[in-house]
Amino acid sequence: MKTTIKKFLIILRALAFAIFVTFLPALIIAFFIADIDIAFGFMNFQSVPALIIGLFFAVAGLLFRIWATLAFYNHKLAVLRLTAQNKLISTGPYRFTRSPHYIGITLIFLGCAILVGSYLALVAVVPL
Numbered sequence: 001m002k003t004t005i006k007k008f009l010i011i012l013r014a015l016a017f018a019i020f021v022t023f024l025p026a027l028i029i030a031f032f033i034a035d036i037d038i039a040f041g042f043m044n045f046q047s048v049p050a051l052i053i054g055l056f057f058a059v060a061g062l063l064f065r066i067w068a069t070l071a072f073y074n075h076k077l078a079v080l081r082l083t084a085q086n087k088l089i090s091t092g093p094y095r096f097t098r099s100p101h102y103i104g105i106t107l108i109f110l111g112c113a114i115l116v117g118s119y120l121a122l123v124a125v126v127p128l
Contacts (some may be wrong), residue, residue: 054114061107
């Protein structure tokens, strides 16, 4: 029973981290950039298909980020740490890439840019 509660709390912590550290700031930034679009006279491309596609990318990025965070927690590592952790993870999303957190962030920003329908926000995703 205790291990089930502990696993639930770990998943909840990873979800909260992904939402409050990545998803909400990305959405706020996308809305600000959408205002810049309007100031420059660009039309937003909001539509139902764009909302669905944007939501898909944002949720996919959120899930990928949570998966990467849980892989860290499963190996008793911290996601945010200023010193080396001296452990190489090669399971979970780390089988495919060495930086799944960045892939998750990029997908979240891409999804938020599509959600708000901002051309400049889409261009801002390219350097990520």
